[in-house]
Each structure stands twice: as structure tokens, then as C-alpha cells.
Amino acid sequence: MNYRASWQSPSNIALVKYWGKHGIQLPRNPSLSFTLARCLTKMTVEVNVDAALPGLTVMYDGWPRPAFEAKILTFFDLIGDRFPWLRGSHVHIDSVNTFPHGAGIASSASAMSALALCLMDIRDQIGGPNSKPGGEWWQEVSVVARLGSGSACRSVYPGAAIWGVADGIAGSHDAYAIPWSDRIDPLYRDFRDTILIVSGAEKAVSSTAGHALMNDLAYAVTRYAEARRHLGVLADAMSRADALDIFIAVCESEALQLHALMMSGPAPFILMEPGTVAIIKEVWRYRRDTGIPVCFTLDAGPNVHLLYPDANAGEVMGWVRDVLVRHCADGQYIEDHVGSGPQRLIG
Numbered sequence: 001m002n003y004r005a006s007w008q009s010p011s012n013i014a015l016v017k018y019w020g021k022h023g024i025q026l027p028r029n030p031s032l033s034f035t036l037a038r039c040l041t042k043m044t045v046e047v048n049v050d051a052a053l054p055g056l057t058v059m060y061d062g063w064p065r066p067a068f069e070a071k072i073l074t075f076f077d078l079i080g081d082r083f084p085w086l087r088g089s090h091v092h093i094d095s096v097n098t099f100p101h102g103a104g105i106a107s108s109a110s111a112m113s114a115l116a117l118c119l120m121d122i123r124d125q126i127g128g129p130n131s132k133p134g135g136e137w138w139q140e141v142s143v144v145a146r147l148g149s150g151s152a153c154r155s156v157y158p159g160a161a162i163w164g165v166a167d168g169i170a171g172s173h174d175a176y177a178i179p180w181s182d183r184i185d186p187l188y189r190d191f192r193d194t195i196l197i198v199s200g201a202e203k204a205v206s207s208t209a210g211h212a213l214m215n216d217l218a219y220a221v222t223r224y225a226e227a228r229r230h231l232g233v234l235a236d237a238m239s240r241a242d243a244l245d246i247f248i249a250v251c252e253s254e255a256l257q258l259h260a261l262m263m264s265g266p267a268p269f270i271l272m273e274p275g276t277v278a279i280i281k282e283v284w285r286y287r288r289d290t291g292i293p294v295c296f297t298l299d300a301g302p303n304v305h306l307l308y309p310d311a312n313a314g315e316v317m318g319w320v321r322d323v324l325v326r327h328c329a330d331g332q333y334i335e336d337h338v339g340s341g342p343q344r345l346i347g
């Protein structure tokens with residue numbers, strides 16, 4: 001018997017960063033992210049539950065990718081109790097990203113959330129717990145996505161999400177993310193994120209290795225406390241339209257702390273490139289000179305996410321083209337914005 005499901009799921013950008021984990025992909029501190037609109041994975045999963053030869057094949061951007069199979073099989077082991085039919089099946093995954101290859105954009109959040117959605121969809125078709133996609137269904141998608149890649153658990157909701165137990169945030173949990181879009185001011189619901197591609201090179205240090213470094217870091221305890229404090233301050237600032245200065249201060253501090261942690265261990269590394277620092281200085285100068293509330297955040301890499309209200313898009317994009325694009329690899333940037341979450345695809 002064959003089953004098939006297709007979903008698209010977005011990437012997300014953390015404003016308060018998840019960096020440090022324990023147990024099976026559990027976070028050391030809560031994180032808060034924007035869900036993106038245009039950086040998506042589109043995935044189709046086909047499952048033959050009575051295949052003569054159980055196994056896995058993975059296609060990525062139209063090409064066979066045996067290199068991805070080991071990671072996905074480890075993930076299947078972790079989720080085997082929820083999807084027992086996976087063990088005797090042949091699974092075929094066909095995955096395409098809408099963002100350019102070699103743009104240095106991490107695809108694990110969009111890919112693992114898309115995979116979680118496809119598997120949950122197929123479980124419903126097979127006749128597992130036949131719940132209609134309601135709140136609990138999405139919560140379970142978030143749990144499954146988290147087991148694939150921690151940050152993926154935040155991609156399943158529109159707008160914004162919080163993952164990890166956070167003071168004063170009712171319902172927050174380490175095992176899954178919760179939707180946060182209803183709690184933010186409309187100003188943030190269509191915020192822009194222009195991703196400046198400073199380098200498209202593969203990550204020099206995997207996020208798995210990065211999280212592991214936190215285990216031996218002298219500053220780790222202070223960092224986790226600071227992240228918890230930042231989350232409370234940011235959640236409060238985003239609930240209203242008159243606290244953009246606080247939003248900016250927390251976002252930029254989080255980005256720089258993430259990179260400072262990488263530079264502070266016994267085997268330090270630097271993921272920023274000269275262009276990253278040049279852009280940060282340009283952002284500070286532009287904001288001071290114009291008063292336009294644009295700020296930056298960084299992922300675990302050299303690219304810069306410029307965050308700003310939709311109302312300022314015209315002038316900010318003019319400045320990007322006039323001034324910032326010269327720091328981008330081949331002039332590349334992606335114009336993204338806060339998005340509406342995953343979507344089931346026909347086919």
C-alpha cells in the first residue's frame with residue numbers, strides 16, 4: 001500500500017537564540033523566532049508500507065542525495081514509536097528549497113518541519129490517531145520536528161513562536177514550540193527580513209558542534225540566564241508598537257552574544273566575515289543618521305538578517321541597493337518577511 005503527502009514549510013530566524021542543549025534535543029534556554037515567508041522547503045514523502053525491500057531514498061533539488069540518508073535514519077529511529085510503520089516501509093523523500101543553493105541559509109528548520117508534517121499527514125491517512133489538524137496536532141508536529149532539528153520546532157506556526165519553558169509565558173514547553181503570533185503587535189506581523197548573503201560557503205562548524213561547545217563553556221550559566229531575561233523583555237516589547245528601541249537592543253545583543261559564545265571556548269571559532277562587521281557598522285550609522293528603526297540579527301554564519309517594519313521597506317531597500325549590496329557575495333540578498341507558516345500542497 002502506498003501513501004503520499006506534500007507540504008511546504010518555512011525557515012525561521014531566531015531573535016532570542018537557542019544555543020546549548022541537553023537530553024534529546026531539549027533546549028537550555030527558551031527562544032523566540034519569526035517564521036519566514038519565502039525561504040521554504042517543498043517536500044513530498046511517499047511511503048510503501050509493504051515494500052519487498054524496506055529502506056530510504058532521498059532526492060534533494062532533483063538529485064539523489066545518499067549523504068542525507070544517515071541523518072534521516074537516525075531521526076526515524078528517534079520517532080519510531082510514533083510512526084511504527086516506518087520500520088518496515090520503503091520511504092522516498094523528494095525535497096526542494098526555494099532559497100538558492102549555496103546561499104549559506106540553513107535548511108534544517110524548513111526541511112525537518114516539512115518532513116514532520118508529511119509523516120503526520122501519512123499517519124492520519126494510515127489511520128493512526130485520526131485527529132483533524134487542531135492545536136494538539138500542530139503541537140505534535142512541533143515535537144517531531146524538534147527531534148529532527150531543534151529550531152525546526154518553531155517553523156510550524158505562522159508569525160512568531162516561542163520554544164522552551166519561559167518565565168511568565170503560559171504553556172511554554174521544552175518539548176515543543178507554541179504559537180506567538182496572536183501576542184505580538186500588528187507592527188511585527190509583517191516585519192521585513194532582508195537576508196544579506198555575505199558568504200554562500202558551507203558552514204565551517206555544524207550547529208551540533210556549536211551546541212556541544214556550550215557544555216564546557218564558563219559563561220554558559222550566565223548566558224542561559226541572560227537568554228531567559230531577554231525572552232521576557234522581548235515578548236513584552238513585541239506586545240506593543242511603542243517599544244521598537246527595546247526590540248532592537250535585544251535582537252542585536254542576542255546576535256552578538258551568539259557569536260561571542262563561539263569566540264569564547266577552548267577551541268574558538270569566528271563565523272563572521274569582514275563583510276558581516278562592515279554591514280553591522282553601516283546599520284548602526286544608518287539608524288543613527290536617519291532614525292529609521294532597522295536592526296540586524298545573525299544566525300550561526302556570516303549572513304546578516306536586516307529586520308525592519310514594512311512601512312520602512314522603500315527607503316531601507318534603497319539603502320541596501322546603494323550601500324550594503326557591495327558587501328554581499330555576488331550582490332546576493334533575499335527579500336523575506338514574516339510569513340504565514342506551513343501549507344499542505346496538492347499532489
Ligand code: PMV
Nearest residue numbers: 014017018149150151207300
Ligand atoms: O536547530 P539547530 O540545532 O540547527 O540550532 C539552531 C541554532 C541557531 O540557529 C543558531 C539559533 C536558533 O535558535 O535558531
